[in-house]
Amino acid sequence: MIAYPELAAIRLGYGLSPLMAAPVDPAQVLASVAGAGPDADAISVASISAMQRDLVRLRRRAKAGDRKARAQADDIGALSDRMIALAQRREMARALDAPAGFGERLVRFWSDHFTVRGGNSERRLLGVSLVDEAIRPHLGGSFADMMFAAETHPAMLLYLSQQGSVGPNSRFARKRGGGLNENLAREMIELHSLGVGADYTQADVRQLAELLTGLRYHRDRGIFDATRAEPGPETVLGRRYGDKGPASLDDIRAVITDLAARPETARHLARKLVVHFVSDDPPQGLVDRLAATYSESGGDLAVVNAALAQAPELAARFREKARQPYDFVIAALRSLGFTGRQLLDMKPGVFQRGIIRPMALMGQNWGAPRGPDGWPEAAHSWITPQGLAARIHWSAQVLPRLHRVRPEPREFLAAAFGDTASEPLKWAVPRAESVRDAIVIALSSADFNRR
Amino acid sequence: MPSRRLFLKSAAVIGCSAAAHPWMSSMTFASTxxxxxxxxxxxxxxxxxxxAFQPYGDANLRGLRSSISIGPEQGAHDLDGYFALHPSLGTLLPLWKAGELAFAPAVxxxxxxxxxxxxxxxxxxxxTGTDLAPGDQRDGWLNRLLQNMPGAQSRTAYSIGTEEMRILSGSAPAKSWAPQVRLRISPQAELLLRRIYEDDPLFHAAAEEAIEIAAEDLTPAQGTGRPQRDASGIASFAAARLNEETRIATFxxxxxxxxxxxxxxxxxxFERLAAVILTLKTDLGRNWARTTVLAMTExxxxxxxxxxxxxxxxxxxxMLMAGGAIRGGRMIGAWPGLAEGDLYAGRDLMPMRDIRAYAAWAxxxxxxxxxxxxERVVFPDLDMAENPRILA
Known part of the structure; x- marks a missing residue:
C-alpha cells in the first residue's frame, strides 16, 4: 500500500523532493490549487497591447529618421523577447518549488486543453497571458468561466484564425467582402467541450462559426467588433442564439455556458482528467463519478478537483501513466533538490541547450505542440526508442552539468522514490560503478518515468 | 511471442494464395x-x-479563390496546360519532366x-474504415503490410522522427529512431538498465532498440531545431537506412x-516537402530508381x-507520388471539376477514389x-478496383 503523501506527490504533483515534505492529505493537495493563481509577474493582454502600441508608434518615428525612437523600439523588442523567455522559466520554477504540485499540474492540464502556439513575439506573449489570465484564475472555479476566458482570449482568436472570420451578411462584408472561418468554432466543440465522439454536425459548426463572428482582437478596440458579426439568429445544437437585438458578446457567453453545461462535455472533461492523472486506460467508474460531480455541481472545478484528489483509483492504478518530458525533467530536477531560483538564474544558452533542446529530443518541443489537440497522453507515444534514449542521455550527459550535486545513492533513492522503488531498482542502484551512474539508473528507470 | 506466431500464420496464408496463383510464386517465396x-x-x-497542383485550367478556380492557387500568372509552373505546380515546389519540376513525380488530385x-x-x-x-472508433485503431497499415511480407525483419521498416508514427505501430517488429538523438552511457550502466527494464515490456522494448541503434554509429545529423534542416536530416537518415536492409521508411x-x-x-x-524529396533522391543514389514515395494527407x-x-x-x-520507380509526369486518377455541382457538400473537392487503393496497388x-x-488484412474491406499503374 502506497502512502498518500507519496501517491499525491508522484501522481498529482511533480514528484518528491528532498527540500520539502509531500502533502499529507487531500486538503493540502487542494490548497495548492489556490496557490497556483496568477502571481505578481503575470502578464496581461492590456500590458501587451500597450507595449505593442508604443512599438508601432516608435517604429513609425524611426522610419522617419528619429534615431532615439529606433533605439527605444529596439529596447522594447528585446524586452518582449526577455519576457517570453522568463515566462517559460517562471512556470517551470513554480513547478519546481511547489510543495504539492497539483495546482501547477492543473495549469499544464488546462493550458494543454486550451492549446495555443506562438508565432511572433506578440503572439507568444499573448500565449503566456492566456495562461495567466484565462487558466490560472479559474483552476478552482467554474469551467464555463475558464472556457469563456480562453475562447475569447486574443491568443486563441489569433491561433484558431478567428481574426479573419467575418459574417457574410455583416456590415463589414457588405462593404469590403469577407467570409467565415470555421476553425475556432470546430475546435470549441470538438476539443474544448463536447468532444469529437459527440453527436453534432457540420451544420452546428457552421452555425457556431456564424455566431462567433464579431469576435476579433484589436489592440485598441478589444475583442468584439459588431460590424463583422453575422445578423442572427443562429441555432447551435438545437438552441437559438442572437435573436434579441444586435449581435453582442453576451450571445457568445450564452453559447459557451450552454456548451459547458452539456452532459457530453462533462463526460469528455472527466475522461480527459482521468486519462491524464490516472491511466491511459481510464477506469470507467472514476470517469462516471467525475462526470456526475461536474454535472451536479454545475461545472464547478473545485468539486471535481476534490473528487480526483481523493480517488482510490490513484492507488489502484499507480504508475500506469508515463511522465511526459516536461513532467520528467521537472521531477528529475526536483529529486536532486534543484530550485526554481537556480533555474531562473541559468544563462539563456544553458537553458536552451540543457532543458529546451533535450525536451524536444524526448518528443516535446516545448510551446509547439503539433496541433490544437495538445500533447498525446499514451505512454507508448513517449516511451519510444528515441524518446527513452533522449531521457537516458540527458540524465547521463546533460543533467550532471546543470546541477553538480552527488547525493549518496541510497539517500537519493529515498528522496526521489520514498518507499515506492521496485525491488530490481533497489538492487541495481547500489551496483552502479559511480554515484553519477547510480543517478542515471534511478532517473532512467520505469519507476521514475512512470507516475 | 505473438508477433512471430502471427508472422508464421500470415506466411501460411500467403503460401496458400500463392499456390492458387502460380505466376506470382517466384516473387512471393523470395526470402528477402x-x-x-x-x-x-x-x-x-x-x-x-x-x-500544390493548381487546376488553373478549370475556369471555376478563379471564382473560388482570389489570393491563392492562381496558376502560372502568379509564378506557378505549368505542368500540362491544365495543372500547375506551386512556385515553392518548383525545385521538383525536373522530376516531373523526368517522369519521377505524379499526383492523384482527388482522393x-x-x-x-x-x-x-x-x-x-x-x-x-x-x-481501416470508419466502423472502428478512431481511438481504438491501434495497428497501422504499414505494420500489417510487414506482418504479411515474406522475409520481413525488424529492420525492414523504419519510422523516423521524435514523434510516434501510428502507421507503423502494431505486432510486427519495426525500427524507430530520430537521427538527432544520441545515447552515451557507461557499459555497466547499460547492463543495469537492461536488467531493471526487464519487468516492464514497454521500457524493455524501447531500450533494447535504442541501445542497438545507438551502437551502430549512424553519424547522427545535428538537430538544429530548424524545421527545414531537421526535415532534410530525417530524409538523409531514411535514405541511409534504405540503402541498407530497410525497404520501408515513414515519417x-x-x-x-x-x-x-x-x-x-x-x-x-512546400519548400520543406520539396527539400525532403530531393534529399531522398540525392542520398538514395542508384536506389532512387527502385524507390516509390507516397506523400499523403488526412x-x-x-x-x-x-x-x-x-x-x-x-x-x-x-496525394503526391515521387521516385525513380514511378511512371510520373502525369496526373493519376480522375479529376472531378470545381463547378458548384461537382463539389462535395457544396464546398469541398469531391473525392474520386479511396487513397488506400493507390497505396494498396503500390x-x-x-x-x-x-x-x-x-483487401482483407492490410486494408480491411477495401475494393482495390483497377490498377492505376503508379509504377513504371
Whole structure:
C-alpha cells in the first residue's frame, strides 16, 4: 500500500523532493490549487497591447529618421523577447518549488486543453497571458468561466484564425467582402467541450462559426467588433442564439455556458482528467463519478478537483501513466533538490541547450505542440526508442552539468522514490560503478518515468 | 511471442494464395523483401492539394479563390496546360519532366463530414474504415503490410522522427529512431538498465532498440531545431537506412493547416516537402530508381478561399507520388471539376477514389503482396478496383 503523501506527490504533483515534505492529505493537495493563481509577474493582454502600441508608434518615428525612437523600439523588442523567455522559466520554477504540485499540474492540464502556439513575439506573449489570465484564475472555479476566458482570449482568436472570420451578411462584408472561418468554432466543440465522439454536425459548426463572428482582437478596440458579426439568429445544437437585438458578446457567453453545461462535455472533461492523472486506460467508474460531480455541481472545478484528489483509483492504478518530458525533467530536477531560483538564474544558452533542446529530443518541443489537440497522453507515444534514449542521455550527459550535486545513492533513492522503488531498482542502484551512474539508473528507470 | 506466431500464420496464408496463383510464386517465396523501396510521408494538418497542383485550367478556380492557387500568372509552373505546380515546389519540376513525380488530385480515406485533423490522421494511418472508433485503431497499415511480407525483419521498416508514427505501430517488429538523438552511457550502466527494464515490456522494448541503434554509429545529423534542416536530416537518415536492409521508411511533415494567409504559411511547407524529396533522391543514389514515395494527407481543404486568405477543412485531397520507380509526369486518377455541382457538400473537392487503393496497388507492385491480403488484412474491406499503374 502506497502512502498518500507519496501517491499525491508522484501522481498529482511533480514528484518528491528532498527540500520539502509531500502533502499529507487531500486538503493540502487542494490548497495548492489556490496557490497556483496568477502571481505578481503575470502578464496581461492590456500590458501587451500597450507595449505593442508604443512599438508601432516608435517604429513609425524611426522610419522617419528619429534615431532615439529606433533605439527605444529596439529596447522594447528585446524586452518582449526577455519576457517570453522568463515566462517559460517562471512556470517551470513554480513547478519546481511547489510543495504539492497539483495546482501547477492543473495549469499544464488546462493550458494543454486550451492549446495555443506562438508565432511572433506578440503572439507568444499573448500565449503566456492566456495562461495567466484565462487558466490560472479559474483552476478552482467554474469551467464555463475558464472556457469563456480562453475562447475569447486574443491568443486563441489569433491561433484558431478567428481574426479573419467575418459574417457574410455583416456590415463589414457588405462593404469590403469577407467570409467565415470555421476553425475556432470546430475546435470549441470538438476539443474544448463536447468532444469529437459527440453527436453534432457540420451544420452546428457552421452555425457556431456564424455566431462567433464579431469576435476579433484589436489592440485598441478589444475583442468584439459588431460590424463583422453575422445578423442572427443562429441555432447551435438545437438552441437559438442572437435573436434579441444586435449581435453582442453576451450571445457568445450564452453559447459557451450552454456548451459547458452539456452532459457530453462533462463526460469528455472527466475522461480527459482521468486519462491524464490516472491511466491511459481510464477506469470507467472514476470517469462516471467525475462526470456526475461536474454535472451536479454545475461545472464547478473545485468539486471535481476534490473528487480526483481523493480517488482510490490513484492507488489502484499507480504508475500506469508515463511522465511526459516536461513532467520528467521537472521531477528529475526536483529529486536532486534543484530550485526554481537556480533555474531562473541559468544563462539563456544553458537553458536552451540543457532543458529546451533535450525536451524536444524526448518528443516535446516545448510551446509547439503539433496541433490544437495538445500533447498525446499514451505512454507508448513517449516511451519510444528515441524518446527513452533522449531521457537516458540527458540524465547521463546533460543533467550532471546543470546541477553538480552527488547525493549518496541510497539517500537519493529515498528522496526521489520514498518507499515506492521496485525491488530490481533497489538492487541495481547500489551496483552502479559511480554515484553519477547510480543517478542515471534511478532517473532512467520505469519507476521514475512512470507516475 | 505473438508477433512471430502471427508472422508464421500470415506466411501460411500467403503460401496458400500463392499456390492458387502460380505466376506470382517466384516473387512471393523470395526470402528477402526484394530491392524495391517505399517511403510514406504523412503531411499532418491537411495539405491544400488545389494549391500544390493548381487546376488553373478549370475556369471555376478563379471564382473560388482570389489570393491563392492562381496558376502560372502568379509564378506557378505549368505542368500540362491544365495543372500547375506551386512556385515553392518548383525545385521538383525536373522530376516531373523526368517522369519521377505524379499526383492523384482527388482522393480521400473513408472518413467524412466531421473534418477533425486528429480523427482524419488516425484513420489515414490505421488504414481501416470508419466502423472502428478512431481511438481504438491501434495497428497501422504499414505494420500489417510487414506482418504479411515474406522475409520481413525488424529492420525492414523504419519510422523516423521524435514523434510516434501510428502507421507503423502494431505486432510486427519495426525500427524507430530520430537521427538527432544520441545515447552515451557507461557499459555497466547499460547492463543495469537492461536488467531493471526487464519487468516492464514497454521500457524493455524501447531500450533494447535504442541501445542497438545507438551502437551502430549512424553519424547522427545535428538537430538544429530548424524545421527545414531537421526535415532534410530525417530524409538523409531514411535514405541511409534504405540503402541498407530497410525497404520501408515513414515519417511525417507538419505545418499544412493553412486557415489564414495561406500564401505565406504553405510556401515554407512546400519548400520543406520539396527539400525532403530531393534529399531522398540525392542520398538514395542508384536506389532512387527502385524507390516509390507516397506523400499523403488526412483530407483536403475547402475549394473556396475563406475570409482570411486561407482554406478550411475539406474532404477530397491530393496525394503526391515521387521516385525513380514511378511512371510520373502525369496526373493519376480522375479529376472531378470545381463547378458548384461537382463539389462535395457544396464546398469541398469531391473525392474520386479511396487513397488506400493507390497505396494498396503500390504495395502489390513493389512487394508482390497478393491482392487478397491487401483487401482483407492490410486494408480491411477495401475494393482495390483497377490498377492505376503508379509504377513504371
Amino acid at each position: 523483401p526484394g530491392e524495391n523501396r517505399l517511403v510514406v510521408i504523412i503531411l499532418r494538418g491537411a495539405m491544400d492539394g488545389l494549391d 480521400s480515406t473513408p472518413y467524412r463530414d466531421k473534418r477533425s485533423h486528429f480523427d482524419g490522421q488516425d484513420i489515414l494511418e490505421a488504414g 511525417s511533415l507538419p505545418g499544412w493547416d493553412s486557415h489564414a494567409s495561406q500564401a505565406r504559411t504553405l510556401g515554407r511547407a 483530407f483536403g481543404r475547402t475549394a473556396r478561399e475563406n475570409g482570411s486568405g486561407g482554406t478550411d477543412h475539406g474532404t477530397g485531397g491530393t 504495395m502489390r507492385d513493389l512487394f508482390a503482396i497478393p491482392r487478397d491480403t491487401l
